[in-house]
Amino acid sequence: MHDPDADAQHVVIVITTFNRAGHLDELLQSIARLDPLPGGVVVVDNASTDGTADVLAGAQLPCPLLIEHLPHNVGGAGGFAAGMTRALDEGARWLWLMDDDVVVLPAALASFHPWMQRYSCIHGRRYDAAGKPFFWQHLLHESLGVHLPVRGDVFEDSPVFHTNVGCFEGMLVSSEVVREIGLPDARFFLNGDDLTYGWLISRRHPVAYVDAFVLQKTRAQRQIDLGVRHLNDSSDLSRFCGMRNRGHQARYLQLHGSYSRVGFGVGTLLAAGKELVRLVAVERSLTGLAPVWRGWRAARTILRDPHWRPEPPFGDRRAGGAS
Template sequence: MNSAAGKIAIAIVTYNRSTFLAELLASAAAMDTPPYRIIVVDNASTDDTQDVIAAAASRFPEGVLVNHRLDTNTGGSGGFSEGTKVALEQGADWVWLMDDDVEILPDAIARFAPWMERFKVIHGRRYDFDGSPFYWQAKFNEFLGVPLPYSGKQFGREGYAITNSGTFEGMLIHADVVRTIGLPDPRFFISWDDATYAWLAAQHTDVVYVDAFVLKRKREQKQVNLGIRHLNDGSALFRFHVIRNRAYVGKYFAQYGKLNRLGFGLGTALTLAKEVFRLVVVQHTVKGVGDLARGFRANRALWRDTSWRPMDPAEVPAGPASSRGGNHDR
């Protein structure tokens, strides 16, 4: 089914969290306005994820739920890149990107609809697992090359705020923008991929946060409430990539002539300090410092890689898979 603004495909990336995925698919089936497609990218899960997807299929009209299982775990970055590609091959006008540990509110598409007539990259609001508003609005400080949180009062009378950062935990993006900037970059694996992708989009169109709740987080995490943002716990894999991937962010900034090497280096130092703070204050340990050190060494190697190129917009699918002979429904 189409919304007034076009065909919306929901792209979900999942890995070994079948219970959360089942709840998310149940919420998708209960939406007041059904989506055009639901693309589930299974990142080579080893649990019963495939059984959950098969069981959920009966809740949707034939062809709506697309089961796209990958042979290897490509991380969130690879999953969102693949999900976006499949959605566009299926003929979607919009791709709504989300993790598996959220629940879609029934009237989400109706809440998005007015904004879809005005903007092409949109973030709605989320409730946290305890029902409180989850705050994640940020803007890239281009001197430092880091997204910094800003006040919840930014929505103003019109109910939206312009930004240049974002998250794949709810980013709604028009196919035209994807065809302009390319698919999300799978090389990030995890961390910085979504903020950088929204920043790339912001070089071509308005990226907005809107004062409309459309999702609820379901997974409880250790966190510290700092007022203007929540700081969650992080894994060893996250710590490594959050430092390593600073090099990818910098390379994209350089592509647009926005890289200030002095400021960006300071931003990397601040990122490192934030991760040490996260270890000590949220996780009460310093054992993860080695992950950050490994990430920094990998960061230096990526900066020296002269073969790196940005994602190529020419590789973005032009239309439905049926016109290209592809079949991604496994």
Template sequence: MTGSAGDEPAVAPAVHLVVVTFNRSVYLRGLLDSVLGLDPAPAGVTVVDNASTDDTPAVLAAFGARAPFPVQVERLPVNSGGSGGFRDGVSAALTATTPGTAGWLWLMDDDVVAVPDALAAIAPFLADAGAVHGRRWDEEGRPFFWQHRFSTWLGVPLPVPGNVFRHGPVMRTDVGCFEGMFLNRSTAERLGPPDGRFFLTWDDAIYGWLISRTEPVTYVDRYVLRKVRPQRHVDLGVRHLNDSSDLSRYHVMRNRGHVARYLQTEGCWSRPGFAVGTALTAAKELVRLLFVEHGLRGAVPLWRGWRNSRTILHDPAWTPEMGLPEMGT
């Protein structure tokens, strides 16, 4: 694995940004300003506007006029969620670029800002992986917790406690996070874009897991993004839990159906283990409701999501929308 502490500075590879936004023009403006401050600059930017109804089109037009690199805007007719946005964004970026103009795609939401030297900092780690994740600061300037490995028996990512960088700057993981994932272009071409059916949540975790079946997925000790949207949270020791929404809670449970189907496709599904993982997922959301949001009114979307996950799990017409040809059973 490249990127050891003693490596010589690497030349930053050509990176094309993929940003998904929906009705958060204030945050989007800050993100795009930070992109203009990147040194080195990106090779280009694709922004997916998920049918925003605020002044997002004007913000994007002003950004395109200022940017010294290519900018393309994909405006969707309806809000397709983060999953649909990244599906269309990755597809558009692959179509608009070539391996010579962009070897990597950097995926992110609209409520972050880029650290000015992010591309230089991440460059030594982009030589031999399918996906790489840099670190993030939270909105209060503290390290944002993201260090997980996927339990195929449970079908959930589990937090890895402690200092995962105590022996070096690279942690091998097997899940993804679209808030900052650097995606190898060749990997994206083989795997295909993300599965838009997830709408919200689980899509990036499964995308990273599928990549890890054949290629390294890493988390590295270099800060590349800073969150700017405040969120209520509670410190549980091994991790923080942030506030959520009924829409997100619904999809956390509903998308367990898609997670199960991908595990089945890869020959990794355990019925009893997955049931335990689903119970743990529901319990985590109930803890979030009680200790972060101080109520249980959001329990109904959890129930509805779980019920609809059963429909997906038993749908005879379900087929995977992403996966490497050499995978599967």
């Protein structure tokens, strides 16, 4: 019989933060209320310029708090890569990854406990900032290179839904999987890094989405309900990275024999169309079209780059392997 407290002691929470001191403070306070507690917390400060340093200096947690202050902002992808490296160096057996604009629910680690004996990559459910269930149930359509929503109640017949994508807003992943797959590709910066990382894991291990609420968003976002999913507001940087990173995603699909040039082209049009709908219906502006265009051009450059290489395995990267 596995002890949930013992399992929790092997979990290190990895947080990436940038200029959200207030949200980070709420998150750290919620971690202090976890029962059972994790074995430690790693916070990667992506060169924040607000009060983040003060929040971290004044944080009082009943478990070790380790801080990685980065000299410049390397985005969510680079931040998680740095934080996961630190967690592995500290002997973590499980890494629970999360952004800074959530809080953890007190029984979260106890909720994960039954699933940690069956799976090595697990996602729990989330509430949005209003306390309503946050829609996250997708499958990557490999030919299109687009993650599509799965309609209906995926937990109607089973408390677990197997997916082939990941989300760094709550992914719980074993250290063995990270060492096998490697670290997130820091070149993504943000947007699509976790989707691709989850897909890479799913090629070797089941990726589970379980019927247990473990997180709640604290940052309210404008959104519309499209029936099959919610569409949130975004930023010009996220729009640019989302389109540009399709170039990196295509290279990974090529690497694993899952790339369709025609299908991926259709998927790129769908991705651009989604951004247009987001701009018109959610943000009521078309000024974000320019970053979408720049991102598309950058993706084409990545696809033609003869020097592109995937991120190496964990050990090779630590030794200064290919970038």
